[in-house]
Structure formats: structure tokens, C-alpha cells
Amino acid sequence: MTDLYQSQRAMRNMRHAAVQRGVVAILDIGTSKIACLILRFDGFEDRGDQDGIGPMAGQSNFRVIGAATTRSRGVRFGEIAVMNETERAIRTAVQAAQKMAAVRVDHVIAAFSGAEPRSYGLAGELHLEDSVVSEDDVSRVLAACDVPDLGPGREVLHALPVNFALDNRSGLGDPRGQIGNRLACDLHLLSVDASVVQNVLACIKRCDLELAGIANSAYVAGISSLVEDEQELGAACIDLGGGASGISIFMKKHMIYADAVRMGGDHVTSDISKGLQVPLAVAERIKTKHGGVHATGMDDREMIEMGGDSGDWEKDRRQISRTELIGIMRPRVEEILEEVRARLDVAGFSDLPSQQIVLTGGASQIPGLDGLASRILGQRVRMGRPLRVQGLPQAATGPAFSAAVGLCLFAAHPQDEWWDFEIPAERYPAKSINRAFRWFKDNW
Amino acid sequence: MQSMSRPPLQRRDPAPSRWAYRMQRLWLTPLFRVLFRYGLPTMIAALLVAAVLGSADRRAAIMASVDELRTEFQNRPEFRVSLVRVTGSSLELADAVRAKLGLRLPMSSFDLDMDGARAKIQSLDAVASAQVLLRSGGVLHVEITERVPAVIWRVDGELMLLDGTGHRVAGLGARVDRSDLPLIAGAGADRAADEAMTLFEAALPINVRLRGLVRIGERRWNLVLDRDQTILLPQDNPVAALERLLALDAAEDILARDILAIDLRFDQRPTLKLSTPAWAALNGIETEQTPTAESDL
Numbered sequence: 001m002t003d004l005y006q007s008q009r010a011m012r013n014m015r016h017a018a019v020q021r022g023v024v025a026i027l028d029i030g031t032s033k034i035a036c037l038i039l040r041f042d043g044f045e046d047r048g049d050q051d052g053i054g055p056m057a058g059q060s061n062f063r064v065i066g067a068a069t070t071r072s073r074g075v076r077f078g079e080i081a082v083m084n085e086t087e088r089a090i091r092t093a094v095q096a097a098q099k100m101a102a103v104r105v106d107h108v109i110a111a112f113s114g115a116e117p118r119s120y121g122l123a124g125e126l127h128l129e130d131s132v133v134s135e136d137d138v139s140r141v142l143a144a145c146d147v148p149d150l151g152p153g154r155e156v157l158h159a160l161p162v163n164f165a166l167d168n169r170s171g172l173g174d175p176r177g178q179i180g181n182r183l184a185c186d187l188h189l190l191s192v193d194a195s196v197v198q199n200v201l202a203c204i205k206r207c208d209l210e211l212a213g214i215a216n217s218a219y220v221a222g223i224s225s226l227v228e229d230e231q232e233l234g235a236a237c238i239d240l241g242g243g244a245s246g247i248s249i250f251m252k253k254h255m256i257y258a259d260a261v262r263m264g265g266d267h268v269t270s271d272i273s274k275g276l277q278v279p280l281a282v283a284e285r286i287k288t289k290h291g292g293v294h295a296t297g298m299d300d301r302e303m304i305e306m307g308g309d310s311g312d313w314e315k316d317r318r319q320i321s322r323t324e325l326i327g328i329m330r331p332r333v334e335e336i337l338e339e340v341r342a343r344l345d346v347a348g349f350s351d352l353p354s355q356q357i358v359l360t361g362g363a364s365q366i367p368g369l370d371g372l373a374s375r376i377l378g379q380r381v382r383m384g385r386p387l388r389v390q391g392l393p394q395a396a397t398g399p400a401f402s403a404a405v406g407l408c409l410f411a412a413h414p415q416d417e418w419w420d421f422e423i424p425a426e427r428y429p430a431k432s433i434n435r436a437f438r439w440f441k442d443n444w
Numbered sequence: 445m446q447s448m449s450r451p452p453l454q455r456r457d458p459a460p461s462r463w464a465y466r467m468q469r470l471w472l473t474p475l476f477r478v479l480f481r482y483g484l485p486t487m488i489a490a491l492l493v494a495a496v497l498g499s500a501d502r503r504a505a506i507m508a509s510v511d512e513l514r515t516e517f518q519n520r521p522e523f524r525v526s527l528v529r530v531t532g533s534s535l536e537l538a539d540a541v542r543a544k545l546g547l548r549l550p551m552s553s554f555d556l557d558m559d560g561a562r563a564k565i566q567s568l569d570a571v572a573s574a575q576v577l578l579r580s581g582g583v584l585h586v587e588i589t590e591r592v593p594a595v596i597w598r599v600d601g602e603l604m605l606l607d608g609t610g611h612r613v614a615g616l617g618a619r620v621d622r623s624d625l626p627l628i629a630g631a632g633a634d635r636a637a638d639e640a641m642t643l644f645e646a647a648l649p650i651n652v653r654l655r656g657l658v659r660i661g662e663r664r665w666n667l668v669l670d671r672d673q674t675i676l677l678p679q680d681n682p683v684a685a686l687e688r689l690l691a692l693d694a695a696e697d698i699l700a701r702d703i704l705a706i707d708l709r710f711d712q713r714p715t716l717k718l719s720t721p722a723w724a725a726l727n728g729i730e731t732e733q734t735p736t737a738e739s740d741l
Contacts, residue, residue, distance in 0.1 A: 070458065088459035095460050095468055104472035208469065 008156075008419040014212040015411065018107035024212060024411055025094060025105040028404040029086070029112045029200065031075045031243025031266055032362060035396070035404040036093035038066035038101040039411060062412050064391035066101025068093045077262045078114025078217070078244040080199040087206050094207060108204055109213035109411045111220050111403055113244040115196035117157065119257045119347070120148055122187040133166065133175045133183055136442070139421035141185045155194040157216055159418035162186045162254045171252070187418065190216060190258050213411065218246025218258050220406030225360040225384035225399070226250055235356035236349055237384065238340055238377075239403060240363035242266045245336055247343050249352070254415070257347045261339045265363030268332045275328040276320060278306055286325065293333050294368040295326040333366065337376040344377070358384035362400035518554040526550040526582045533588040537570050541586060544568060553578055561586075569612045595637055595644075596622060598629040598656075610637030630659030639682070640665065646683045649690055650699065664709075674705040685711060 018024040019041050026037040039062045070092040074085025098104060124145035128137055142161060150156070164172040166180035175183060197214065204211050222237035231250045239246040241264045249257040268291075273283035290304050299322035308316040349355070357377050359369065364383060374381040386405035388397065396404070460468070470476055497503055526549050530538040544564050547556075558576050565574040565586060575587040593605035593613045603616040605625070612634070616622060626644045633640065640657050643665060647654055650669065658666040665682055667675040678685050685708040693699045698706070702722035707715035718726065 091462070091465045092459045095465055098468065098472055102472065104469050208466065 005419050008417070011211060011213050012414075012417075012419060014107055014210060015109065015414070018212045019411075021107075023101075023103055023105050023107075025097065025108040025209070026404055026407045026411060027090065027093070027108050027110045027204070028217060028401075028407060029075060029078075029080070029090070029110060030072055030217070030241055030362075030403070031078055031113070031264065032072055032241070033069050033400070034072045034075075034086075034089045034093045035069045035401060036067070036090075036097040037064050037392075037396070037404055037408060038097045038103065038105055039063065039408055040065045040101075040103075041412070062390070062408065064389060064393075064396075064408065065103065066097035066099075067393050067396050068096030068100060069396070070096070072242070076243055078112050078241065078260065079193075079196045080112075080203055083199065083203055083206075087203050090203060090207050094209065106210055107212040108209045109215070109407055110200055110204060110211060111215045111217040111407045111410075112196070112200055113217040113239065113241050113246045113260055113403070114262070115157075115192035115260075116262075117216055117218070117246075117258050117260050118150075118154075118191050119259065120150075120189040120191065121162075121256070122147065122189055123184065124187065125182065125184045127182055128180065131179050131181060133178050133180065135176060135421065137183055138164075138176060138185075141183045142187060142418050142421055145185065145187045147189070150191045153194045154191045155197055156189055157192045157197070157214065158188070158190040158219065158255070158258075160188045160254055160415055161418065162188045162256055163252070188254065188256055190219070190255075192216070213414070215407060215410050216246070216248075216258055217241070217403040217407075218248040218260060219255050220410045221246060221360055221386075221403040222248040222250050222255060222358075222406065223409050224386040224406030225358055225402040228253075230354070230356050230358065233354040233356070234352040235354060235358060236344060237358045237360060238364075240264060240336070240359060240361035241403075242362060245340060245361070245363070247340055247347075249344075249347060249349060251352065257349075259343045259347065261336060261343060263332075263336045263339060264361075267336075268329050268363070268366075271332050272325065272328050276306060276318075276325075277315075278308065282306060282308070287329065288365075290322055290325055291329055292322065292326050292367045293330045293372045295323045295330075299323045299326060329366070330372070333363075333369065333372060334376065336363075337373055341376055355380050357381045360384035360386070360399045360402040362398075364399050518552045523553045524550045524582050525553050525556060525578070525584050528584045528586060529579075530586045530588060533571075533590050537568070537588065537590060540568060540570070541565055541574075541588065545586075547584075550582070553582075556584070570614055572607075593622070593625060595640060596625050596627045597634055597637075598627060599631065599633070606634055606637050608638060608641055610634040626654070627656035628659065629656060630662075632662030633657070633659035635662075636665075642683055643667070643677070643686060646686050646690075650693070653699070669699065673699065673703060676705060676707045676709055678709045678711060681711075682708075689714070 015024070022041050024039050024041070026035075026039060028035040041062045070089055072086075073089045074080060074082030075089075080086045094105070094108075122145040124141045124143070126137060126141040126144050163170065163186040164175040165184040166172060166175050166178055167182055169180070172178070200214065201211055218237065218239050221239035222231075226235050226237050231253045234249070234251040236247060236249045239248070243262070243264045243266050245261040245264050247257075247259045247261070248255050265287075269280060269283045269287055272278070272287055273280045276283065276286075278286070286304060286306065290302075292299070302322040303319045304322060304325065306318045306320065308318070310316055344350075355378050357373070357380060359373055359381060360383070370381055370383055383399065384402065385399050386397065386402040387409070389405055389408055392405065525547075528542055528545065528547065528549070530541050533541065544567075545561055556578070558578070562574055562576045565571055565576070565588070570591050572589045572591045574589070577585040577587070579585045591607040591611060591613045594608040595606050596616060596619065597604050597606050603619060605613040605616050605622065607613050619627065626640075628637070628640050636659060643657060644654075647667065653669045655668045655670055658668055660666050664679040665677045667677060667686065669675070675686070675689060689698075689706065689708060702719050703716050704719050705717040707717070
């Protein structure tokens with residue numbers, strides 16, 4: 001546990017260093033595309049109160065100066081499957097973004113969607129020695145949470161303190177300085193496959209970059225596409241990606257649950273490819289140009305040229321109606337949404353006060369998806385687009401970039417995680433001089 | 445049958461090679477960029493210069509050509525000095541100045557050492573101050589202020605002219621050549637020439653009888669009149685003592701008496717030295733009285 005703590009802390013320090021230097025790269029490693037944004041941090045701009053614009057949800061202190069997207073290679077289900085290919089794709093994206101920004105970046109914050117994230121809710125409790133809650137007490141109560149057995153080869157990706165309770169008052173955001181006897185906390189812990197994280201790490205190291213942070217893409221997509229009141233009142237963000245669909249549930253501005261379905265838009269494409277006997281590239285083109293999930297009478301008459309290069313005239317001149325295409329796509333989309341529904345039910349989403357569901361991600365652009373989703377997931381479904389950040393090119397403002405934009409916000413304003421607090425003295429190795437120092441500090 | 449259409453245009457993988465990627469990152473490094481843009485050209489230029497100047501022959505050739513160019517430029521007629529004009533001095537002094545300068549005209553004005561020339565001219569005794577100017581038309585203009593002789597100094601049997609400050613102006617062949625100037629004598633007299641001048645001024649009433657001033661022991665003056673009369677002036681405030689004596693002379697006509705010397709060194713008690721006949725005459729008249737050299741002035 002201390003290893004993880006140290007490595008996460010090192011990453012956090014590196015993020016600080018990168019923000020100090022002013023330039024940091026954002027890398028969204030997806031199954032269908034790899035997006036790289038380069039952010040420049042140039043201090044807080046004092047905008048005053050002009051036009052009633054507030055602090056812009058805190059993202060006004062950075063600016064996107066470079067953006068590049070490339071077709072992803074070697075990534076399956078949001079996990080790196082072929083390291084070389086992925087490395088080349090990352091290099092392409094980073095180089096193009098650097099070229100646009102005309103600046104060299106050394107630190108990168110990455111997000112990926114796969115690795116089977118699993119959420120755990122942990123609770124910890126502590127009797128305070130003196131009645132005032134200090135920062136040490138917060139770290140002690142976080143350390144007091146009993147970590148469940150994550151299973152072999154699992155590692156903690158996020159550990160977010162979600163809620164603090166002091167005596168019988170719950171829902172405290174920041175208990176420091178308050179007075180009470182018993183401090184309790186809820187911690188949301190997200191574990192992922194360690195090997196996937198290591199692959200990402202190795203891949204980024206092979207590109208001569210340093211990892212300054214790592215995040216789950218469902219989490220960051222939620223940050224960017226849920227508006228503030230949805231995050232406060234409770235909402236689920238469903239990031240329909242290429243190879244995996246991430247689910248994140250937010251409540252009181254904290255992520256309380258995250259999961260991923262290992263299905264996405266690429267499966268729809270491969271269904272079309274198999275069903276119509278066309279190459280994947282053609283299937284992708286047909287899907288994006290003519291795809292849909294609701295067939296109408298009009299669609300029977302809309303014929304789609306499939307083209308082909310087989311040399312067989314009959315095969316190359318095939319046509320299908322849009323209804324047929326929808327007939328291929330719809331079952332798969334339904335399957336994905338039903339799987340998402342099942343995950344939401346497991347998470348107890350139906351118990352939340354607000355049942356808002358936000359669909360985002362590249363696959364959410366299928367026309368008519370919101371109608372289908374509201375039948376499967378519940379009435380309150382909307383399509384989400386990422387927040388607008390300064391300097392983001394128009395091409396990168398679509399829902400496919402909600403994870404990338406969310407990662408920008410995550411880089412600028414990370415939530416406090418467990419490793420942002422000092423290790424309590426009891427957990428230090430026995431001979432540590434730090435421990436002696438802390439003992440003095442606590443007792444004198 | 446083979447497809448007649450063009451083979452499908454497989455888009456080349458846009459991924460940069462690892463080296464291209466690294467080179468781009470290196471190129472985007474600010475320090476490297478600065479070094480490449482400024483450091484590398486500077487280094488190449490330095491290397492070229494070093495290579496060219498490496499051989500001694502080439503260095504010498506370059507120096508020689510530079511020298512040649514410079515002399516060619518300096519010898520242009522625009523910079524030629526062909527005439528020395530001396531103003532503010534007598535003809536003899538002008539000749540002396542020209543001889544002292546010793547310029548081999550015509551010459552380039554670049555070779556002319558103006559400060560040195562001025563120093564040379566000012567080292568002449570007869571020159572109080574000099575200005576050296578380069579005028580258009582290749583004229584070196586020397587403007588001289590001459591020293592005015594104020595007094596003749598006799599030392600070691602030769603005569604020389606001094607100005608009011610005691611600086612030598614010129615030698616003098618005979619006293620009669622400048623009979624208008626007063627005479628001083630004795631070692632160190634030149635250093636006290638200004639005091640001598642004030643004494644001469646004070647001694648104007650007895651100017652016709654005045655022969656000169658003698659510096660005694662480089663410390664005080666003796667005023668010598670004709671008939672071998674000597675007035676010993678004190679070291680301090682000799683002018684006042686002289687003026688008192690002149691007042692006495694005006695009242696008592698003392699200088700006309702037969703007196704060899706008047707000692708004014710003690711201002712309370714001037715002492716007279718009578719000549720022998722005067723002394724005898726004084727004794728012959730007043731045998732009863734005790735002879736005294738003291739006056740009751």
C-alpha cells in the first residue's frame with residue numbers, strides 16, 4: 001500500500017512541477033482514437049465580475065495551445081494490447097500537438113477507460129484525542145479505513161474521500177478545524193488491473209514522456225460533461241467509447257461509483273462489417289454517415305451504396321436500405337445500454353434522489369440514441385457535450401472529447417485524494433526519522 | 445480478373461519514427477534552439493577565423509596590407525601639413541620654435557604629435573604658453589605668448605634675463621644692453637624674483653641711486669646703492685623696512701650722508717656703519733662723547 005501511496009504521491013508532485021513549468025500534455029488513450037491536448041497554465045486571470053461570468057468553473061487558468069487526434073492502434077477494450085502500435089499512435093498525437101503548440105512537453109496526464117474498474121466504498125472511524133480536527137486527524141481517519149481484498153494484480157487508481165462525518169453530523173466537505181469527538185469518513189476507492197496501468201506507464205515512458213497523473217476516463221468524462229447541479233444532486237455519466245463504455249455516478253460533486261462495460265462503438269462497427277460483409281473501414285464510414293437506432297418508413301427507401309474493391313461487379317455494387325443498417329446496429333446498442341442498466345442497478349443508482357443520466361462519448365452521436373436510451377435507462381436522459389475550455393479547437397468540442405476535456409479539468413483542479421494527505425505517524429516504517437519528528441510534533 | 449481500378453490507397457501510417465519524434469522534441473527545446481541558431485554560427489565563424497589566422501605568413505600579409513592601406517590613406521593631400529605659422533612672438537623666437545619642432549615638412553597630419561609639439565614649444569624659456577592648432581590648408585598654427593623680461597640676474601659672472609616670476613627668459617651679453625631693467629644677484633635670487641620686484645617698486649624714490657639687490661644666504665636681500673652703500677633688509681617684511689628707511693631719508697636725508705651700510709635687520713634698532721673718514725670726523729668733533737654706532741632713531 002505504501003508503494004502505491006508513494007508512486008501516486010510522486011505523480012502528484014510531478015503534476016505540481018508541470019503546472020509550475022506551465023505546460024502539460026493530456027493524453028486520452030481510447031480504443032478508437034488517441035487525443036492529445038497541450039495545456040498552458042498561466043496563472044489565474046482576474047476577470048472581475050464582467051458579464052456575470054464567474055470563475056468559469058475554475059478552468060479559466062489554463063488554455064489549450066495544442067490539440068491533435070490520431071486513429072488509435074493496438075488498443076482493445078480501452079487497454080493497451082500491442083505496445084509498439086500504441087506507442088507509435090501516442091507519438092503521432094504528441095508530435096502533432098507539440099507542433100501546433102510549438103512547445104515541448106515532458107509531462108503527460110493520461111486517461112484510459114478499460115482495466116475493469118471496480119468501486120469500493122470504504123468507511124473509517126476515529127476517536128479524536130483533542131476535540132479539534134486537524135489535518136493529521138484527517139489522514140488518520142483515512143488510514144483507518146479498512147481496505148478490502150482487491151484481488152491479485154489489482155491496484156488503486158483513485159481513492160477519493162467522499163464524505164466526512166463528525167459525531168452525528170454528516171455530509172461535511174472539509175472537517176478541519178471543527179470540533180467533535182468522533183470523526184468518520186467515507187472513501188471511494190477505484191481499483192483497476194495493475195498490468196494495464198503498468199502498460200500505460202511503460203508506453204508513455206517509451207515516448208520519452210513522464211507520467212504526471214493517471215485517471216479513469218469515465219471519471220474525467222463525468223467531470224467535463226455533467227453540469228454543476230447534476231454533479232451536486234447526483235447523476236450518472238455514461239461515456240460510450242469505442243471499445244468500452246464507462247459509467248460514473250456523481251453525487252455531491254464527488255464520484256461515488258465507476259464501472260465500465262467492455263463494449264462500445266467498435267462492436268457496432270464490427271457487427272456491421274460482419275453483417276454486410278464489408279471491411280471495417282467501410283463499416284465505420286457507413287455507421288457514421290447513415291447510422292441510427294430508430295427505423296422509419298422513410299428509411300426503407302434510403303439506399304446506401306456500400307462500394308467495394310473485390311472486382312466482382314455484383315458485390316461492389318451492393319446497396320442496402322438504412323432500415324437494414326439500423327436492424328444491425330440497434331440490437332448491439334440495446335445490448336450495451338442494457339448492460340449499463342444492469343451495472344447502474346447493481347450500483348444502486350435507482351436509490352439516488354436524482355436519476356439524471358448523461359450520455360457522452362463518441363458512440364453517443366448515433367442519431368436517435370437518446371430515445372432508445374430513455375426507454376432502457378430511465379426517463380431523464382440527455383446528451384452531454386464537454387465543457388468549453390479556452391483555446392479548444394472546434395473539431396475537439398464534440399462528445400467524443402469529453403474524456404480529454406475532463407482530463408484538462410482534472411489536471412487543473414484535481415480533487416483531493418487519499419495520497420494528498422500525509423501518512424499518519426503510526427504507518428511510517430519503524431526507523432523513520434520522520435516518525436520521531438512527528439511524535440515530537442504531536443506530543444509537544 | 446485483376447481490378448482495373450487503382451489499388452486502394454492505403455494511407456501511410458503517419459506515425460513519426462522514433463528518431464524523428466526525438467529530433468522534433470529536441471528542436472522544440474528552447475536551449476537547443478538558441479544554441480543552434482546563435483551558438484553554431486558563432487562557432488563556425490570562430491573556427492573559420494582561427495583557420496585563416498592560423499598561419500603566421502597569412503597574418504603578416506594581412507597586417508602588411510592593412511598598414512599599406514593606412515599609410516596610403518594618411519598620405520592623401522587632404523591631410524598634408526606643409527607650413528608652420530608662428531604668431532605672437534619675435535622673429536628670433538619664431539625661428540627658435542621652428543627649430544625646436546624640427547618638423548620635416550610636408551608631412552601627414554596623422555604623424556603629427558600635437559601634444560608633444562606643444563610640450564616642446566613650451567619647454568623653450570622664452571615661451572610663457574603656446575597653442576598648437578591645425579588649420580585648414582595644411583597650416584600648423586602655433587600661437588605663442590612670450591615671457592616678458594622683468595629683471596636681470598647676475599650669477600656666476602654671467603647675466604640672464606628673468607621674468608616677473610623668476611623664470612629664465614634668455615641670456616644677456618652685457619648689462620648695458622638692457623639698462624632699463626633692474627639687476628639682482630646672488631644664489632637663489634631667481635626664486636625670490638617676485639619679492640625683488642616689489643622691493644624695486646618700493647625703492648622707486650631712490651631709483652637713480654639704486655644699483656641692484658643682492659640675495660644673501662638665499663634668505664634675505666641687500667639693497668646696494670651707488671657709492672657702495674648697502675642697505676641690509678630683514679628677512680621678514682623687507683618692503684616695510686625699506687619704506688621706513690625711505691621715510692627717514694626723506695626727513696633726515698640719511699642716505700646722502702657718508703654711511704657705508706644701514707642695517708635694518710632688527711626693526712627696533714637700525715644700525716649705521718659709517719665710513720672711516722666719517723667715523724674720524726665724528727670722533728674729532730665730539731671727542732668727549734662716547735662713540736656709538738647706535739642711532740636714536
